[in-house]
Amino acid sequence: MTVHTVGSRRIVRAACAAAQEAGLHVGMALAQAQALVPNLHVVDATPDEDEASLRDLARWAIGYSPVVAPDPPDGLWIDIAGVAHLFGSEEELLADLTSRLMRQGIAAKAAVADAPGAAWAVARYGAGGVVPTGRTVDAVATLSIRALRIAADKLSALHRLGIERVGQLAAMPRAPLVRRFGRDVALRLDQALGHAFEPITPLIPKEAPTASCAFAEPIGRIEDLKAVVLRLAGDLCRQLERRGEGARRLDLLFQRVDQKSACLRVGTARVNRDPAHLAKLFDERLQTIDPGFGIEEIALVASKVEPLTETQVQARGLGDQEASEADMGQLVDRLAARIGMRKVYRLAPVQSLVPERMARRIPALAPPTGSVWPENLPRPTRLLDPPELVVATALLPDHPPRFFVWRRIRHTVGKADGPERITPEWWNGNKGSAARDYYRVETEQGGRFWIFRDAPTAEGGRWWMHGFFA
Amino acid sequence: MHDAGQQDRLAALRHRIARLEGGSQRIKPLPFGLRAIDTHLPGGGLARGALHEMIEAGLASEFAGCTTLFTAGIAARLKGPVLWCLTRRDLFAPGLLRAGLHPDRVIYAEAEREREILPLIEEGLREKGLAAVVGEVTRMSLIASRRLQLAAEATGVTALVIRRWWTLAEKDLVQLPTAAVTRWRIAPALSELMPAPGLGRERWQVELLRCRGAEPRTWILEACDAKGRLALPADLADRSDQAADRRAAAS
Numbered sequence: 064m065t066v067h068t069v070g071s072r073r074i075v076r077a078a079c080a081a082a083q084e085a086g087l088h089v090g091m092a093l094a095q096a097q098a099l100v101p102n103l104h105v106v107d108a109t110p111d112e113d114e115a116s117l118r119d120l121a122r123w124a125i126g127y128s129p130v131v132a133p134d135p136p137d138g139l140w141i142d143i144a145g146v147a148h149l150f151g152s153e154e155e156l157l158a159d160l161t162s163r164l165m166r167q168g169i170a171a172k173a174a175v176a177d178a179p180g181a182a183w184a185v186a187r188y189g190a191g192g193v194v195p196t197g198r199t200v201d202a203v204a205t206l207s208i209r210a211l212r213i214a215a216d217k218l219s220a221l222h223r224l225g226i227e228r229v230g231q232l233a234a235m236p237r238a239p240l241v242r243r244f245g246r247d248v249a250l251r252l253d254q255a256l257g258h259a260f261e262p263i264t265p266l267i268p269k270e271a272p273t274a275s276c277a278f279a280e281p282i283g284r285i286e287d288l289k290a291v292v293l294r295l296a297g298d299l300c301r302q303l304e305r306r307g308e309g310a311r312r313l314d315l316l317f318q319r320v321d322q323k324s325a326c327l328r329v330g331t332a333r334v335n336r337d338p339a340h341l342a343k344l345f346d347e348r349l350q351t352i353d354p355g356f357g358i359e360e361i362a363l364v365a366s367k368v369e370p371l372t373e374t375q376v377q378a379r380g381l382g383d384q385e386a387s388e389a390d391m392g393q394l395v396d397r398l399a400a401r402i403g404m405r406k407v408y409r410l411a412p413v414q415s416l417v418p419e420r421m422a423r424r425i426p427a428l429a430p431p432t433g434s435v436w437p438e439n440l441p442r443p444t445r446l447l448d449p450p451e452l453v454v455a456t457a458l459l460p461d462h463p464p465r466f467f468v469w470r471r472i473r474h475t476v477g478k479a480d481g482p483e484r485i486t487p488e489w490w491n492g493n494k495g496s497a498a499r500d501y502y503r504v505e506t507e508q509g510g511r512f513w514i515f516r517d518a519p520t521a522e523g524g525r526w527w528m529h530g531f532f533a
Numbered sequence: 534m535h536d537a538g539q540q541d542r543l544a545a546l547r548h549r550i551a552r553l554e555g556g557s558q559r560i561k562p563l564p565f566g567l568r569a570i571d572t573h574l575p576g577g578g579l580a581r582g583a584l585h586e587m588i589e590a591g592l593a594s595e596f597a598g599c600t601t602l603f604t605a606g607i608a609a610r611l612k613g614p615v616l617w618c619l620t621r622r623d624l625f626a627p628g629l630l631r632a633g634l635h636p637d638r639v640i641y642a643e644a645e646r647e648r649e650i651l652p653l654i655e656e657g658l659r660e661k662g663l664a665a666v667v668g669e670v671t672r673m674s675l676i677a678s679r680r681l682q683l684a685a686e687a688t689g690v691t692a693l694v695i696r697r698w699w700t701l702a703e704k705d706l707v708q709l710p711t712a713a714v715t716r717w718r719i720a721p722a723l724s725e726l727m728p729a730p731g732l733g734r735e736r737w738q739v740e741l742l743r744c745r746g747a748e749p750r751t752w753i754l755e756a757c758d759a760k761g762r763l764a765l766p767a768d769l770a771d772r773s774d775q776a777a778d779r780r781a782a783a784s
Contacts, residue, residue, distance in 0.1 A: 347652075390662040391614060391640070397656050398616075398642045406643045410626040410636050422626045422636075431637040436627040438759060441732075444601040444628035474592075478724065480732040503732050509721040510592030511735060530625060531598030533721075533735050533756050 076108040077137075080170065110136070120169075121266050125366055127160060129314030129326045130265040138186075140179060140263045145351065146328050149403050153193045176202065179261045180254030184210035184229070199257040204230030211251045217244050229255065262322050272306065272365045274298035281320045281357025288349050288358070289342070295363040296338035309334035309371030315345055317352060318360035325352050329400045332407075332428050333392040334369040340393050344400040395427045412436045416485050418446060418529065441480070441503055443513045443530030450527035453514065460520040463502040467514065469528050474506040482516075500524075503532065560689050563610060566762050567754070575746035579607065579715065582689035584682040586673075586713040588696045588742075590720035595704075596623065597669075597695055599719045599737050599756070602632050604667055604693045606757035609633035611691060613664030616657040618642045618650050620669060621697070632757040638664075651677050658684035658692055665691040671703050678711035716743040722753055725766060734758075736766060 073093035082103075087096050097103050114135055121133040127150075130142035143156060150156035153175045164171040174186035176194040184203050185194055188210035194202040203210070206229050208221055221244070226232050232240070232252055241249050253259035267273060274295040282288065292315065303309055311334055315327040329344040352358075398407045410422040411432045421436060436442070455464035463479030481502030499515040506512070513530035562578035564571045571577045579585065587604055589597040601624070608615045609632050617624070617639050626636055642657075644650045650670055657666035658681060673681075673694065685692045694713070698704040718740040725733040735756035741749055755764040 390660060394616070394657065394660040394663070395640070398653060401652060401656065402642060402644055402649060406645075408641055408643075409639065410641065412627075412636060418625070418627075427640045433637065435636065436630055438630060440627075442627040442631065443598065443625055444605070444631075445596045445598050445623045446625040447596075448623065478727070478732050479730070505724060505732055506592065507723075508592050509723045509736075511598070511721055511724075511732075512593070530628075531593055531596040533599045533602035533628075533631075533737070 113137075118266070122268055124160075125266075125268065127156065129316060129328050129364065129366060130263055130324065132263050132266050134183075138183065142179075142263050142265075142324075142326065143175065145326060145348075149328075149405075157193060176257075178254060178257035179263060180212070180251065180259075181257055183212065184255050200233075203255050204228065204233065208232055211248070211255055213248050213251050217248055220244065260321075260323060262324060265316060265324070265326075267362075267364060268366070272299055272302040272308075272368065273362055274302065275360065275362035277360045278358070281354075281359045283354035283357045285349055288352070288354075288361075289346060291361055292345050292349070292363065293338065293342040295361065296342040299363050299365055300336050300338045300341070303336050303365060303368065303371070306368075307370060307372060308365075308368040309336040310341060310365040310367070311335075311369050312365070312367035313341060313344070314364045314366050316362045316364065317354075317358050318362075319354065320356045320359050323355065327352065328366075329396075330367075330404055331392075332395040332399060332404065332426070334371045335392070335396070336371055337393075340396070344396055347401055392428060415488060417487055418442075418485075419448065440483075441532070443532045445531040447529055447531075450515070450529040453526045453528045455514065455526035457520065463504055464514065464526060467504075467526060467528075469512075474508075474510070474512075476504045477507045479504040485515075501529070563607070563691075567765060569752060569765060570763075573741070573747055573750055574715075574744065579691075581611070581691045582685050583714040584678060584685055584692040584694065584712065586678075586694050586696060586711060586716040588707055588716065588718045590718050590738075590740075592721070594720075595698055597697055599721050599735075600695050602628070602757055603717070603719050603737070603739070604695055605629045605632040605634045606761035606763065607691075607693060608665045608667060609635075609757075609761035611664035613638075613662060615639050615664055616642060616660075616666045618644065618653045618657065618666065618668040620644050620647060620650055631759065633759050633761040647671050651681070654692065654694070655681060655684050658690050659688060660690065661688045663690045665693055667693045667695065669695045669697045671697055671699075672706055673711055675710060675712060678713055682712045682714070713743070714745050715741065718742050725768065734764075739763075 075087060075089055075091045075093060075096055078087045078089060082100070085100050087099060093105065114133070117133045117135060117137070117139070121131045121139055124131045124139055124141055128141050128143050128146045132140040134140050143153065147153045147156050150159055157173050157175055161171055161173050172186050172191045174182045174189065174191045174194065176182035176185055177196055177199045181194060181199045181203050184206050185191060188206045189202065208226060208229055209218060211229060221232070229252070233256065237249065250259060254261045276291055276295060282291070299310070310331060312328065312330045317325040319325070327345055327348050329348070331341070331344070335341060395407050407427045408424040409427055409429065411425045412434050413421055413423050415421055425432070451469065453467045453469040455467035457464045461482065463476060463481055465476055467474055467476070479502055482500035484498055484500050486498040497518060499517055501513060501515045504512050504514055511532035512528060513532065515527050515529055516524040517527065518524035560581045562574070562576040562580050564578035587600045589600040615634065615638055619641065620643070622643070629639070630636065642653050644653055650668060651673065654666050654668040657663060673696070681692050696707050698707065720738045722736040722738045724736050727733050737754050737756055738751060739754050740751045741747070743749065753766060755766050757763060
């Protein structure tokens with residue numbers, strides 16, 4: 064527990080989980096706290112250190128989005144517009160963020176909302192999580208008015224009037240509200256409800272190479288933006304060259320005339336310093352930027368850099384292998400800029416015979432594994448995942464089916480091959496899936512299917528459709 | 534009447550047209566290694582640096598089992614890495630190995646939405662180092678296919694499009710015209726009869742539906758082997774080519 068001094072009183076500033084369970088809370092007088100818990104461990108608060116570590120945390124959070132700002136004393140703003148798809152969805156991003164913080168021993172509550180004020184309110188006084196687009200008012204209305212970030216004296220005045228919830232405040236006539244409590248209460252209310260804009264000033268790490276450009280006249284045409292990005296990329300690459308580094312991640316920050324900001328982020332699969340290539344990664348996504356009344360400042364930040372030394376390039380024709388590999392890196396970058404780095408991959412063999420586990424994803428530019436699956440096994444080209452139940456009739460217990468009904472169509476089997484028994488590996492624990500007997504069957508129309516029975520007939524094995532052969 | 538002068542003039546004209554068309558004609562086509570097909574196709578094989586379209590027919594055609602192996606066989610016989618653009622995760626990579634497509638050679642790009650897939654294919658076609666780009670596509674308009682064809686012509690990368698569908702309405706889209714240089718339809722055919730119970734090598738009915746500079750034609754072929762090569766079925770190979778005989782008789 065830490066305490067700080069306000070005037071002559073010593074007040075609890077922060078309390079650990081155990082202390083909170085004992086009934087202590089932030090804002091309590093120290094004497095009262097010590098009366099509640101006799102052997103209380105009390106440390107003097109160090110606001111400067113807190114703020115420094117909050118800045119460190121903000122720098123760490125740049126891994127999620129280029130626009131991150133510390134919100135003292137205990138918050139972080141992260142603008143995730145345009146980056147959530149890299150993590151799958153907003154929910155997944157949030158889960159990833161909180162679980163990582165948890166592993167570092169930081170208890171955190173997070174919320175995603177349309178407006179920064181709403182996210183602030185929901186994270187601190189609501190349930191956290193993702194507030195769906197357009198539902199901001201519903202989510203905030205039931206919260207306490209403390210969620211509005213208004214000064215303590217105004218808060219108590221509102222309490223005296225019997226206003227406890229944001230919804231009540233929002234329902235009040237606007238003019239008397241402003242006259243009675245001042246402009247800032249109305250502004251905070253609008254910010255929480257998403258009616259008023261609130262800028263987040265991004266924290267740019269001092270050491271990150273940056274190229275920026277401010278315009279005398281705001282620009283907005285997409286061709287102009289592309290030209291500016293190319294010029295900034297040139298500047299940035301010259302800086303990187305002097306430092307002997309290349310970019311792995313680039314952030315493009317826009318500052319609009321109306322003080323709104325926007326950002327784009329791209330990553331590269333391999334460390335890169337080619338301005339034309341880096342600028343091209345932004346090309347597609349620039350269309351998603353809404354210039355509004357115009358953009359007055361653009362900054363390009365290499366937020367993640369890695370050492371890149373000059374390499375000797377072989378003449379074309381001599382080093383064929385080398386050249387094609389470098390090209391693949393650029394292709395992978397361009398694909399990843401469209402769909403995300405996780406969606407560009409290669410498949411590598413796994414030493415397993417269970418069809419669902421035969422391949423694993425590896426990065427697209429991983430060195431060649433050289434390994435392959437066993438070649439003589441007949442395997443389908445398309446797999447039905449999960450397998451679909453079929454009704455089949457076999458003439459004898461261990462024979463392939465003679466007829467089967469799949470998706471309400473009856474197929475008569477002409478030729479068949481099997482069984483091939485596939486058992487799960489013992490080291491994976493035989494839980495769930497038992498041994499399967501696979502049959503390759505060809506129907507009288509010529510369709511070739513991969514069908515399996517999940518247990519011997521005597522034990523009531525059922526038939527499943529699992530794949531399609533050529 | 535076939536006199537030598539006429540033949541020469543025809544050859545010269547063909548040459549001029551080929552020069553005008555440019556692009557795909559510069560690179561030597563990829564032969565199938567089967568005389569029956571290679572002599573039928575203009576240039577003696579499948580044009581590289583061009584867009585080819587594959588359509589599955591027969592049972593369970595929405596899963597494109599045969600077409601996948603047919604396409605993988607073509608990609609395997611080209612030299613270099615292959616980009617495979619897909620939306621559904623039903624591809625079974627060990628199956629591609631049966632056509633000789635090594636897993637180290639294939640880079641997959643998985644799009645979440647159908648409309649993202651055509652830009653991905655085009656992005657791949659602009660990369661000279663690739664051997665082929667395989668795309669699994671449901672909707673491909675004439676304009677979109679023209680874009681792909683131009684991109685393929687510019688770099689010499691072969692575009693192989695597998696048409697996929699999940700509803701009957703989507704299946705009808707396949708009938709619409711595209712700018713593909715060739716359009717193939719592959720259907721599973723009954724495999725050869727074995728003396729003992731079991732399955733022989735798979736057979737396909739391979740139809741060339743559309744081809745610039747050649748007539749539509751149908752073959753019964755044996756599926757790709759481990760090097761991606763097709764074969765003529767042994768019991769059909771020695772039969773005389775009756776269609777050619779009929780044409781010869783008619784002219």
